[in-house]
Amino acid sequence: xxxxxxxxxxxxxxxxxxxxxxxxxxxxxxxxxxxxxxxxxxxxxxxxxxxxxxxxxxxxxxxxxxxxxxxxxxxxxxxxxxxxxxxxxxxxxxxxxxxxxxxxxxxxxxxxxxxxxxxxxxxxxxxxxxxxxxxxxxxxxxxxxxxxxxxxxxxxxxxxxxxxxxxxxxxxxxxxxxxxxxxxxxxxxxxxxxxxxxxxxxxxxxxxxxxxxxxxxxxxxxxxxxxxxxxxxxxxxxxxxxxxxxxxxxxxxxxxxxxxxxxxxxxxxxxxxxxxxxxxxxxxxxxxxxxxxxxxxxxxxxxxxxxxxxxxxxxxxxxxxxxxxxxxxxxxxxxxxxxxxxxxxxxxxxxxxxxxxxxxxxxxxxxxxxxxxxxxxxxxxxxxxxxxxxxxxxxxxxxxxxxxxxxxxxxxxxxxxxxxxxxxxxxxxxxxxxxxxxxxxxxxxxxxxxxxxxxxxxxxxxxxxxxxxxxxxxxxxxxxxxxxxxxxxxxxxxxxxxxxxxxxxxxxxxxxxxxxxxxxxxxxxxxxxxxxxxxxxxxxxxxxxxxxxxxxxxxxxxxxxxxxxxxxxxxxxxxxxxxxxxxxxxxxxxxxxxxxxx
Amino acid sequence: xxxxxxxxxxxxxxxxxxxxxxxxxxxxxxxxxxxxxxxxxxxxxxxxxxxxxxxxxxxxxxxxxxxxxxxxxxxxxxxxxxxxxxxxxxxxxxxxxxxxxxxxxxxxxxxxxxxxxxxxxxxx
Numbered sequence: 001x002x003x004x005x006x007x008x009x010x011x012x013x014x015x016x017x018x019x020x021x022x023x024x025x026x027x028x029x030x031x032x033x034x035x036x037x038x039x040x041x042x043x044x045x046x047x048x049x050x051x052x053x054x055x056x057x058x059x060x061x062x063x064x065x066x067x068x069x070x071x072x073x074x075x076x077x078x079x080x081x082x083x084x085x086x087x088x089x090x091x092x093x094x095x096x097x098x099x100x101x102x103x104x105x106x107x108x109x110x111x112x113x114x115x116x117x118x119x120x121x122x123x124x125x126x127x128x129x130x131x132x133x134x135x136x137x138x139x140x141x142x143x144x145x146x147x148x149x150x151x152x153x154x155x156x157x158x159x160x161x162x163x164x165x166x167x168x169x170x171x172x173x174x175x176x177x178x179x180x181x182x183x184x185x186x187x188x189x190x191x192x193x194x195x196x197x198x199x200x201x202x203x204x205x206x207x208x209x210x211x212x213x214x215x216x217x218x219x220x221x222x223x224x225x226x227x228x229x230x231x232x233x234x235x236x237x238x239x240x241x242x243x244x245x246x247x248x249x250x251x252x253x254x255x256x257x258x259x260x261x262x263x264x265x266x267x268x269x270x271x272x273x274x275x276x277x278x279x280x281x282x283x284x285x286x287x288x289x290x291x292x293x294x295x296x297x298x299x300x301x302x303x304x305x306x307x308x309x310x311x312x313x314x315x316x317x318x319x320x321x322x323x324x325x326x327x328x329x330x331x332x333x334x335x336x337x338x339x340x341x342x343x344x345x346x347x348x349x350x351x352x353x354x355x356x357x358x359x360x361x362x363x364x365x366x367x368x369x370x371x372x373x374x375x376x377x378x379x380x381x382x383x384x385x386x387x388x389x390x391x392x393x394x395x396x397x398x399x400x401x402x403x404x405x406x407x408x409x410x411x412x413x414x415x416x417x418x419x420x421x422x423x424x425x426x427x428x429x430x431x432x433x434x435x436x437x438x439x440x441x442x443x444x445x446x447x448x449x450x451x452x453x454x455x456x457x458x459x460x461x462x463x464x465x466x467x468x469x470x471x472x473x474x475x476x477x478x479x480x481x482x483x484x485x486x487x488x489x490x491x492x493x494x495x496x497x498x499x500x501x502x503x504x505x506x507x508x509x510x511x512x513x514x515x516x517x518x519x520x521x522x523x524x525x526x527x528x529x530x531x532x533x534x535x536x537x538x539x540x541x542x543x544x545x546x547x548x549x550x551x552x553x554x555x556x557x558x559x560x561x562x563x564x565x566x567x568x569x570x571x572x573x574x575x576x577x578x579x580x581x582x583x584x585x586x587x588x589x590x591x592x593x594x595x596x597x598x
Numbered sequence: 599x600x601x602x603x604x605x606x607x608x609x610x611x612x613x614x615x616x617x618x619x620x621x622x623x624x625x626x627x628x629x630x631x632x633x634x635x636x637x638x639x640x641x642x643x644x645x646x647x648x649x650x651x652x653x654x655x656x657x658x659x660x661x662x663x664x665x666x667x668x669x670x671x672x673x674x675x676x677x678x679x680x681x682x683x684x685x686x687x688x689x690x691x692x693x694x695x696x697x698x699x700x701x702x703x704x705x706x707x708x709x710x711x712x713x714x715x716x717x718x719x720x721x722x
Contacts (some may be wrong), residue, residue, distance in 0.1 A: 003648045005661055007618050061619045062660040086631055086663030125619055135605065136612035144602045257608075258599035266600045 004042040006083060009059040011124065013048030013210050014203070014242055015364075020072070021056040027072050031079040041083055047211015049124035050365035051111055054094065059124070067092040111362050114381050116343065116369045118351045119327040123211030123365075128246050131253035134214040140259050142333035143218050146225055147267045155226040156182060159329070162337035163349035168194055168285075168322030169400065169426045170502075171348075171415040177319065180309035182227040184317035189229035191220050192294070192313065192320040195236035195243070196278045196285040199398025200449060202429030204353040205323035207365050209236065209243035212327065213250035217273060219329035221260065224271045227319050231272055235290050238277040247275055282399075282453035286501045287312075287320050289455070300457045301501035322427070324353055344370035348414035356382050358431040359389070371412040374404060378432060389434040393517070397426025399446040399453075400506035402513025403439070422513040424506075438535035439518040440525055444472045446510040450503065461504030464495040468511060475522065478529040478539035485522055489515060534596040537581040541597060544585075546571040548593035555585035555594065617657045624658035625704055626679040632666035638673035639692075646696040647676070651704070659704060672715065678703060687715040 010016075010025050025043060032038045049057045054068035058078070065088055067078065074092060081087045117123075126133035134140070146155055160175025181189065193216060197205040209216065220232045236244055251273055254260040262270045276294045283289045284299040291313045293299035312318025328350060332340045341349045348370040354377065357363050361383030368377060374394060378384065385391050393403040402423040404411065411417050415425050433442065447469045456462045471488050474480045492508030492515075499505045515522060524532050525539065534540045544555070544564075549571040556564040556572060563579050566572030574585070586594040599605060629635070629644040647661050667675055672689035678699070679685050686709050688699060695713055703709050711717055 003645075003652055004618065005644065005648055005663075007616075009619070062662055064619075084631065085665045086628075087665050126616065132608060132612035133616055135609045136616050138609070140599075140605055141609070144605050148602055264599060265602060265605075 002039065004040060005062075006041045007044055007061045008041060008083075009044045009046045009061070009124065011047075011049050011055060011057040012045040012128075012242070013052070013123075013207055014240070015048060015052035016055040016057055017242065019055045023072055024056055024058065024070060024075060027075040028079070031075050032083070035079055035084055037079070037083055044127045045129070046126065047123040047128050048120075048207040048365055050115075050120065050207070050367075051362065052365065053361065053363040057124075063088065066094070068094055111364070111366075111381055111383070114372070114376060115367050116351050117367050118331050118343075119208060119215075119324055119353055120211070120365065120367045121331075122215065123207060126212070128211055128213055129249050131214060131250065131257060131259075134212070138334060139214055139330075140218055142330035143221050143225075143259065144265055146222050146333060147265045147269055152182060152226045152228065155222065155333070158332065158337050159226075160337075162332045162340040163344075163347075164325065164328055164332065164340065165348065165415060166322060167324035167328075167352065167425075167428070169397065169424065171425055174321060174325055177309065177321070178223065178226055180307070181317050181319040184310045186317045188231070188314075188316045189227055190313045190316055190318040191223045191227065191229045191232040192291065192318055193220055193232070193234040193236075193326055194285060194287070194290055194320055194322045195234055195240075196290060197237065197240075197323070197427060198280075198282040198285045198453075199400075199427050199429045200446075201355060201357045201431045202398060202427050203355045204365060204428045206240050206243050208323050208327050208353070209240065210246055213243075213246045214254065215327045215330055216323055217247075217250055217254055217260065219326035220273060221264070221271045222329055222333065223319055223321070223326070225269055227317075229319070230270045231274075233274055233276050233294055233313070235276045235278055235284070235294055237280055239280050244275065244277065251275070281455070282449070283455040283501070283503050286503055289501065290320070291318060300455050301503070303500060324428070345412060345414045347416055352413070352425065352428060354428045354430045356430050356432065358395075359385055359434040359437070360432040361386050368413070370414045373410050373412055375409045377413070377430070378409070382432070385432070385434045389436065392433045392435050392437055393439065394433065395423075395431040395442065395446075395510070396429070397424040397509075398429045399449045400424065400502065400509055401426045401429075402509045403433075403442070403517065405517040422509070422516055424509070436533055436535070438476075438531050438533040439514040439521050440472065440476055440531070441533075441535045443511045443514045444469065444476060447472060447507070450507040454504065454507075458498075458500035458504060460495045460498040461500065461507060464491055464499075465504070465507050467491060468495070468508065472511070475525045476531070476536040476538070478525065478536075480522075480526045482526060485515070485519075485526060530597050532597070540581050541576060542574055542579060542581065542583070542586060543595055544572050544574060545593045545595060548591055550591050550593070552590065554588050554590060558584050558588045560584060614652070614657075620657075623681070624656070624660075625681060627659060627661045627704075628664045628677045628679065629661065630665070630667045630673060630675045631663040632670075634666055634670035635673045635675065638670075640674040642693055643674045643676065643691045643696055646693040647700065650697055650700040654700070654705065656700075656704065669715070672718070675715075678709075688713045689715050689718050 058067040058070045156178045164174040165171045278284045281299050284293045286301050289299045289301040308318045344350050351367050353367045366381050391406050393405045395403045404423050451465050451469050454461045471484050492512050495508050529539050563575040631640050674691045675689050677687050
C-alpha cells in the first residue's frame, strides 16, 4: 500500500463548491505533479466543514492546518511552501491565528471550540465517496453489532433509552416511533428517510448527506432490522445534486461490499435501499405528502390518523425519520444510550445541527449540545453581528417557526423552551436579524413562501394564508388599520386550528410570533405610517437635513433617477413623489446629512 | 459482507490510510526539507521514517517537514520532539540510521546519542 506523508482535504460541500473548490482540486493536482509530490501527498475531497463563510476551506494533515478562502492563485504557494518546505502559509490562516504558529490546527479555531460534533463527526474528515474511509471511522460496526448480537426489540429499547427525538421539526420521540412501526401488523413494511429539506436558509441535511452519506444508509438498515422491513427509500430533493450523486455512489459501494442487499453479515437479514428524487415542493417534506410523492402521485398531504406507522407508503406500515435523526443512530448503538443521554438537557438529549445564516459573521453549519444558549451560538460560535450592529431577533424553524427576540437571547436551545417562546426547533435553520430588519417584512417574506408553496388541497391554507398576505401587504404599504391587525390574528388562529397538514397549521407562526414580540412595529406601520427599520419602501422617506447639507451635490449626481435637485449654498431636496427609496443618496452623503423616516 | 471479521479487516486496513488525519499524542519527527536537505537526500530519509513506522504499526507519531535548520552542511537532518517537548537533533542521516533511530528512540525511548548533532560535531 502506498504511504502518503500528507493529506490535503478540500471541501466538496455545496457551499465551497459554489465558491470554487473544484478548480482548487485540479490546480492542486497540477502543482503536486510539477513538484513530483503526487506519490507523497494525497488529495481528499471531503464534505462540509461547516465554516462556509470562509470557504473554500483546505485542511492539510498531519499538521491539521486550516486554510480559509483559498483561491486558485494561492495553491502554488501552498504546495511550494507548505508541502515542499514545510512552512505554513500564515496569510491564509484565519486572522486571529496568524501570530500563534503553534495553534494553526482546526481545533484551535473558536468557531469549532464550542461545538460538539456527533452527527458531523465525519464531515470534513473523510472522503464521502470512499466507503473504506467511513469503515475506518467505525462505519457499519453498529449495523454489525445490531445484526449479530441484538434482537429487534433490544435495538428499539436502546433508541428509547437514549431519549433521541426527531430532528426534522416535530421532536417526536424516535424510539416510540420505531416501536409503533415494529408493532404494526403487515406483510411488508418500509423505512423512509426525509431528505426533502425545504426551509429557506436550512442546509443541515444536505451537508450530512454530502459529507457522510453512509451514516444515513447504515442507520436505515438498522431501522429496517428493528421494525422488520427490508426495503428503504430516501426521498431527497433533486436540487441537491451533490448529495444525490454521493448517495448514489454510497449505495452502490454498500451493495458491492454486501452491506446492503441479501444476507447481510451472514445473518439472513436482507435490506435494500432506493433513492426517490423530489421536485422541490415544500409540502413534500410533510410526511403524508412525502409518501404520496414516493408512490408516484401528486405530492399532497392526507389527514392523519391513520398514521404512517400503521398505514404509510402503499398503505403499509412505514417508518419515516429525518436525515439528522438517522445520522445519530449508529453513534447511539456504538456508544450506548447513556452516553447519548449524558449530552443535552432533561427532555432534549444529544446535539443539534444548525445552519447559521442571515446577519451573522460566521455563516455556516454548527453542531451544539442541546441546552446551549442562543448567545453562545450567535456570539461565541457565530462571531456576532457584522458591522457592530445590534442583534434584534433570530428566526428559528423557517416558515413553520417563529422568531426569538433579543431579550430571550439567554434561552437554552431545546425543544420545550423554544416552543414556549412561540418558535420551534424546526429542522434547524437559524436566521439572524439585526436592527435593520423590519419584522413585519420578515413575517411577510415567510408568508409569501407558504402562499407559494401551499398545495391547495385544503381551503384554510390555500385561501387563508393568501388573505393574511394581503393584509400584511396593506400594512407594509401604510394602508393598514388597527382592525387589520386584529383580523390578522383571528385568521392566523383559525388557520392553525383548521388546516389539514403541518404546513398549513404552522404557516401563521411567523406572523403570530412577530405580533407577540414586535407588536410596536406593526403599530408603527399602522398608526404612524412609518417603518422603524426603514425597509418597507412605500412608507419610508429619505429626507435631507437642511442644516447638515453642505450642498456638495454628491447625492444628486448619484441618484439613479435624478430626483434630487439643488443649487450651491442652498440645501438640496428630494422629490418624494419620484424617489424610489433605493438609499443610494444616504450611502453616498459624506456629511451624513440624509436620514430615513424623519 | 459475510461476517464481522470481514468488516474488521477492511476497517484495520482503511484506518492506516486515514490515520494521518487523527489527533496525534506521540512524538513528532521533523525532517528538514529545504533545498539543502533535499539535495543531500532528505526525501529517502523521510520515506524511511514513514515506512519504518508503518511496518511497526506505530500510528501516533507525526512525520512532518520543515525548512532549512541552518546547518546545511549536516543535512539530511531530522528532529525528534518527544512528548515532553524535548528535542533531539539527528544529523547526516541515511535510511539505515533512520531504522535504528525508530527502533531505539521511538520504540524503546533511548535516543541514539551517537547520531545527534553534539556527538557528531565533537567526533568530526
